[in-house]
Amino acid sequence: MSNPMFEMRLYLLQRLTAILxxxxxxxxxxTILYATRSELxxxxxxxxxQSSPWLVVFYTAFVVLVSIxxxxxxxKIMGEWLRFSPKLANRISVLLCLGFLGLGLxxxxxxxxxxxx
Amino acid sequence: MxxxxxxxxxxxxxxHRCSGLALVCFLPxxxxxxxxxxxxxxxxxxxxxxxxxxxxxxxxxxxxxxFSLHLLLGLRVLVMEWAxxxxxxxxxxxxxxxxxxxxxxxxWLFLDGVIS
Amino acid sequence: xxxxxxxxxxxxxxxxxxSFSVPMRENQTVLDxxxxxxxxxxxxxxxRFACRVGVCGSCAMMVNGKPRWTCRxxxxxxxxxxxxxxxxxxxxxxxxxxxDMSGFIDKWGKAGNVFESERDRRDAPVAVDPSSPRxxxxxxAIECIxxxxxxxxxxxxxxxxxxxxxxxxxxxxxxxxxERHSRKKETMAAAMGDGGCGNCxxxxxxxxxxxxxxxxxxxxxxxxxxxxxxxLGGSDV
Numbered sequence: 001m002s003n004p005m006f007e008m009r010l011y012l013l014q015r016l017t018a019i020l021x022x023x024x025x026x027x028x029x030x031t032i033l034y035a036t037r038s039e040l041x042x043x044x045x046x047x048x049x050q051s052s053p054w055l056v057v058f059y060t061a062f063v064v065l066v067s068i069x070x071x072x073x074x075x076k077i078m079g080e081w082l083r084f085s086p087k088l089a090n091r092i093s094v095l096l097c098l099g100f101l102g103l104g105l106x107x108x109x110x111x112x113x114x115x116x117x
Numbered sequence: 118m119x120x121x122x123x124x125x126x127x128x129x130x131x132x133h134r135c136s137g138l139a140l141v142c143f144l145p146x147x148x149x150x151x152x153x154x155x156x157x158x159x160x161x162x163x164x165x166x167x168x169x170x171x172x173x174x175x176x177x178x179x180x181x182x183x184f185s186l187h188l189l190l191g192l193r194v195l196v197m198e199w200a201x202x203x204x205x206x207x208x209x210x211x212x213x214x215x216x217x218x219x220x221x222x223x224x225w226l227f228l229d230g231v232i233s
Numbered sequence: 234x235x236x237x238x239x240x241x242x243x244x245x246x247x248x249x250x251x252s253f254s255v256p257m258r259e260n261q262t263v264l265d266x267x268x269x270x271x272x273x274x275x276x277x278x279x280x281r282f283a284c285r286v287g288v289c290g291s292c293a294m295m296v297n298g299k300p301r302w303t304c305r306x307x308x309x310x311x312x313x314x315x316x317x318x319x320x321x322x323x324x325x326x327x328x329x330x331x332x333d334m335s336g337f338i339d340k341w342g343k344a345g346n347v348f349e350s351e352r353d354r355r356d357a358p359v360a361v362d363p364s365s366p367r368x369x370x371x372x373x374a375i376e377c378i379x380x381x382x383x384x385x386x387x388x389x390x391x392x393x394x395x396x397x398x399x400x401x402x403x404x405x406x407x408x409x410x411x412e413r414h415s416r417k418k419e420t421m422a423a424a425m426g427d428g429g430c431g432n433c434x435x436x437x438x439x440x441x442x443x444x445x446x447x448x449x450x451x452x453x454x455x456x457x458x459x460x461x462x463x464x465l466g467g468s469d470v
Contacts, residue, residue, distance in 0.1 A: 004422065004425075004426050005425055005426070005464065006427065007426070007427045007429070007432070008426075008429065008430075008431045008464060009464065010431075011457075011460075012461055012465075015198070015461070018191050018195060019195065022191075022192065025184065025188045026188070028184075029181070029185060029188075029223065032181060032227065033223075033226050033227060033230055036227060036230030036231050040165050040168075041165060042154060042158035042159070042161035042162040042165065043158060043162075045154075045161070045165075046154060046158065066144070070141045070144065073137050073138075074138075074141060077134065079392075079393065080389070080392035081392065100145070100148070103145055103148035103149060104144075104148050106148070106151075106152045107147075107148040107149070107150075107151030107152045108151070110151055110152045110153070110154040111151055111154055122388070122436075122438060124437050124438070124441045125437075126435060126437030126440075126441075126450075127388075127436045127438060129435075130434050130436045134434075194435060197435055197450075197454055198435070198454050199461075202448075202451050202454070207451070208435070208437045208440065208450065
């Protein structure tokens, strides 16, 4: 790595995304527990999710954060358990990040798109 | 886990890493299912019927427990790294057991909601 | 007299366990057993020791899979009729129970762990307040005698060749908290480098294994916090 603090910066990014996601994970857990107690059909879900622009903001931010946080964790596993070279682990992590971002934002759009003005 | 690895902090590391790994494997499927709503609601409905099967519900329960566990063990890591240590041996081992119990309690809340 | 079965690693990285039968005695450490085998059964057995009383730290080996000071490990406390003794983990093996510790020592150097002072003998000694938080932090870490037990216990060391390890980082922590040390920036830069403190997963193996109850995990957590402060543009070291 050209930057001697590269590893440390990623470590910091991992912790910062974790802190930001703490309230979000609690919110998502609450949503899950609420959802099990309510009607689960496409129509009813879409009705609930499309009623609030705040859900768009919440879940967009959640997808962005998890798309950073998860590949950083996988990067460590690839290095430590699979013994991938740093270069390979970095490349795969970037691809995973982009993949999660694409799929995740598409999912958020599918559920809440109509809530956007 | 043999010899020197028998300590709650190591168990916490393993649970944290493996729960994270399991969650990240589930993530793309979760996103894809949400994306179904984009094409047509019927496909999402079909998927929702599929998730009513007991085995799928069991899988969801596992995910809820792992999700809670990953959150709580992550919180422990953050506190260990950034808050002052109470004393020399302060690995906050009790938190590991507490995290497990809270995760199971949340899993029970999930099951309770599914069954009722 | 009842006998004890001892399985001792013979060879280098390639090798195998050899079994010996040793008389069981009232008071007997693992080091006593290794010495007895070497003196009365196989003089070609190689192992390291010096003080025999838990001061020097040179007799560390894997005893039943756990890194320990063999001189401070009583056979009785193992509660096992078979004792397996191997060279320390995470280090290349030279012969039998002797490891090549140069990689471990080199990591101490890489962690910027040489004390340097800008003062010389003409200057008055620095007045260090023993009750200051920084001195207390340094004191908590300073008793390390470099035996390598925590390095052998750490899984991250075995998974990541560049990781400096608990002993080297614990030493770095005592130095960055030493107000007389003049190269704190260099020490901190190494602790924040690719093999530095961010690699530690707080598994706690080092703490569980340390024969004198030190807490490298805590020292590394201190380094992590200091690194973040410095990366976020906060306090200088």
